[in-house]
Amino acid sequence: MALRGPLSRLLRFTLSSCKQNRSHSVAILGAPFSKGQKRRGVEHGPKAIRDAGLVERLSNLDYAVHDFGDLTFKHLEKDEHFMHVPFPRTVGRANQLLSGAVSGAVGAGHTCIMLGGDHSLAIGSVEGHAQQCPDLCLIWVDAHADVNTPLTSPSGNLHGQSVAFLLKDLQNKMPEVPGFSWMKPFLSARDLVYIGLRDVDPGEHIILKTLGIQYFSMRDIDRMGIQRVMEVTLDHLLARKRRPIHLSFDIDAFDPSLAPATGTPVNGGLTYREGIYVTEEIHNTGLLSVMDVVEVNPTLGATPEALEATTSLAVDVIASALGQTREGAHIIRKSGLLVLYRASKRTQ
Numbered sequence: 462m463a464l465r466g467p468l469s470r471l472l473r474f475t476l477s478s479c480k481q482n483r484s485h486s487v488a489i490l491g492a493p494f495s496k497g498q499k500r501r502g503v504e505h506g507p508k509a510i511r512d513a514g515l516v517e518r519l520s521n522l523d524y525a526v527h528d529f530g531d532l533t534f535k536h537l538e539k540d541e542h543f544m545h546v547p548f549p550r551t552v553g554r555a556n557q558l559l560s561g562a563v564s565g566a567v568g569a570g571h572t573c574i575m576l577g578g579d580h581s582l583a584i585g586s587v588e589g590h591a592q593q594c595p596d597l598c599l600i601w602v603d604a605h606a607d608v609n610t611p612l613t614s615p616s617g618n619l620h621g622q623s624v625a626f627l628l629k630d631l632q633n634k635m636p637e638v639p640g641f642s643w644m645k646p647f648l649s650a651r652d653l654v655y656i657g658l659r660d661v662d663p664g665e666h667i668i669l670k671t672l673g674i675q676y677f678s679m680r681d682i683d684r685m686g687i688q689r690v691m692e693v694t695l696d697h698l699l700a701r702k703r704r705p706i707h708l709s710f711d712i713d714a715f716d717p718s719l720a721p722a723t724g725t726p727v728n729g730g731l732t733y734r735e736g737i738y739v740t741e742e743i744h745n746t747g748l749l750s751v752m753d754v755v756e757v758n759p760t761l762g763a764t765p766e767a768l769e770a771t772t773s774l775a776v777d778v779i780a781s782a783l784g785q786t787r788e789g790a791h792i793i794r795k796s797g798l799l800v801l802y803r804a805s806k807r808t809q
């Protein structure tokens with residue numbers, strides 16, 4: 462597992478503190494990895510999202526954009542199933558590498574955008590973020606809860622189990638999966654909120670209920686409206702104290718009519734406006750520290766248009782999480798400084 466030049470340089474430059482107010486510099490980390498599930502193609506996600514114009518869009522938002530390229534993941538030869546879980550050591554090693562890269566980027570003061578790859582990558586991404594920011598909170602936007610343990614998982618796929626590896630509260634329910642001895646669970650159930658759920662396995666439902674995890678299913682969004690959902694989400698996570706946000710955004714949270722190029726689509730997902738509202742509100746906290754965008758699988762777009770819709774949607778949610786507004790913005794002079802004026806910030 463080797464690192465490319467700029468990334469290895471980044472890793473050497475780590476600071477221990479976690480800044481509360483994120484800088485105006487963004488690190489992009491590509492994670493072309495697909496072994497957390499059985500459909501190949503999702504490893505081409507980072508290239509497809511870059512090709513949809515990501516760097517240019519973020520530069521237009523006035524960020525210093527540092528694209529650190531793609532990590533290089535190796536498939537381990539001797540990697541037998543663990544129970545019915547495929548490629549445990551390969552997934553474990555990939556996440557260990559990614560964890561170091563995310564920790565390096567956050568430590569160097571960047572807001573970090575991790576482009577997947579499948580959602581098993583959130584294990585390393587959140588773990589690396591927590592190395593720098595132990596008090597982080599996690600917003601998981603997804604059709605799925607991804608909180609199966611190897612014992613509850615119907616598929617065995619690790620992309621459906623990422624959250625179980627993170628949660629302290631599940632420690633005694635998790636067997637020792639080979640490839641993951643480098644990490645320990647660190648997240649409390651109360652530091653996590655789900656948005657967009659609509660395909661939750663029975664074992665996952667037991668976990669959500671017994672741990673009292675705050676979640677908003679698509680039915681909750683229908684009932685409460687996305688504005689109230691975000692109000693309760695941010696209140697739940699930030700009312701006691703302001704702290705860094707990790708946003709893990711699975712593109713299958715969106716309705717498949719908007720994001721068809723993904724491996725496990727589920728009908729009845731977020732509308733474009735609901736998804737963008739989620740990221741706008743997260744941006745407005747000023748606390749976004751790391752964002753994952755995962756499960757874009759370019760080989761599953763039935764037509765070039767279907768693929769284009771999915772990748773440009775991925776770019777839109779990233780830009781929105783980083784401050785692109787629908788109402789517009791302009792530069793003003795304030796005590797001798799030029800500052801970007803966004804009217805939506807007035808209501809904070």
Ligand SMILES: NC(=[NH2+])NCCC[C@H](N)C(=O)O
Nearest residue numbers: 580605609616618620621725
């Ligand atoms: N990251 C995802 N798209 N996860 C889909 C998970 C589907 C199912 N719950 C499973 O455990 O296999």
Ligand SMILES: [Mn+2]
Nearest residue numbers: 604605711713
């Ligand atoms: Mn999903």
Ligand SMILES: [Mn+2]
Nearest residue numbers: 580603607711
């Ligand atoms: Mn997911």
